[in-house]
Amino acid sequence: MTTTPSEIGELGAEALRDLVRRATSGAPVATYAEGESPISWEVLASGGWDQVGAVENGASLRDLVEIARAWGHGCIPLPFIPSLLAKRHFPAAAVHDGPVTLALPLAGTGDGYVPFGRFDGIRLALGGGELTDVPPGTPDPLAIVSRGIETGVRTTLSPAAAREVAVVLAAEATGGAERLLADSVAFAGEREQFGKPVGSFQAVKHHLADAAIAAELAETAVIWAAERSEEAFRGALFAVDRAVDLAELAIQVHGGLGFTWEMGLHFPLRQMMLARELIVGLESEHA
Template identity: 55%
Template sequence: MRHSMNTMPTEIGQMGAEGIRDLVKRATALAPIATYAEQSEPPVSWASIASAGWDLAGVVEDGEGATSRDLVSMAREWGYGCIPQPLLPTLLAKRHSAVARECDGPVTFALALGGQSLIPFGTVDGISFVTTLGDNGGTLMSMPRGEQDGVDLVARGVRTSAEVTTSMTEGVAKEVALVFAAEALGGAERLLADSIEFVKQRTQFGRPVGSFQAVKHKLANAAVAVESAETALIWGSQRSEEAFRSAMFAIDKCIDVAEIATQTHGGLGFTWEVGLHFPFRKFLVAAHVAAGLETVHG
């Protein structure tokens, strides 16, 4: 017997994705990521996120609420902006922890990562991390001592002792992996869009770089990678047993897009001002996170 699969998000997911897309566009005006990724005041304040209820967008009550597929759609739109605010960790924490939902401010969690723990947005003032996700119990803790993560500069994380780790159920771990991958997908789409715009404007030999066959082929490959990542995440959100594999496949495709974006920008792709490295670094951390979650929960 064949089992049907609805690949579309629910109305909650559609409305959530549209709202977040509008929030990102209004807040950033789609300015270059480098213009705001390291600012002390991000283009979207936490107060505006909380007042609109985005931190509670993942909460399920009485069996009704966002699905994993919905979270993928929302995380994808947020990832396009590459905004340094802890929306996604907080959304996940408050979805899976009653203790976290009682907190008015942002909440994050600690992930095992290469003999250490990574706490996304651990350097954000006033943020707490939750010790348990998906089971009853757990507490909110203040940030432990640690060193600032030097890879994903947007997430402003803290690396600390491996003993400081949030306990998660297998289902929660799969959703975390999917959401991190979906955020990466949004970032890859942004890199592709920026690359297309760049090759339209950049000229060589009196012609736009984008008119060259080799450049067209590279960007076509990037577009295929984005579509492949999207398909994988939809599949993983509908088939729990495929969640980790789908997330890691999608993140690998996003890394491919980042490499192509760097190439199509020429030498400028390696400069700090262009900002391609901000999503790229995020993809690299997401890959380690997904792999680490599968090791523990797969």
């Protein structure tokens, strides 16, 4: 067992973080979460990002965790993670040039959830030898960034693939939590009340400290989940729960502004809540 990614994970995550940073110019998530993605699919595909998880490329699940965390930091409305997973596990998806998604079990329902099912030109891997069009379904009002739909179909996943999907979804959520922590620290240092930065107040310091602990716990749990297949679902769920804890603390640090749509803290939180539902659904079928 190793807790560190290989060169593929380290360099891939570093390059992806740089791509996200340059594309968004540090803009708040709210400025692009509901609109056009600041990164085009063509940019990802030309860089071979959608194929980085291919087994023949030597990428381990631990490497994918590092890459998914880097991507989650940006909360970009683009089907990178579903395509990465589909092209890792399905030959028909691997040879497809465009984006591909999966129909994942949604906790507490008999339906499947298709991340980015409303993305133009996306194809669906169901587990057979071919890709299909995404069937009609009900648009998901919760996870706005994912542009998903609920349908009556499911992708057939092996137990090993289901565990990997759960871990990578959790890793993406921890990346979003890392973003919220960084935004909260910056806000606390800039926002002033009574002539002082709010970060100088003890209550805010405590919230930030608790948020930092939650971020460390989330990262540790998702790494453990990647390295211990028998702990994949439990570790992934624990990581997402800690990410949600962090998001709630971030909202409190931002005070009244934290609840506003324009501040945009809810976009990563919504993604985390979706990830939790999907991980529970995957565990119920494949544990």
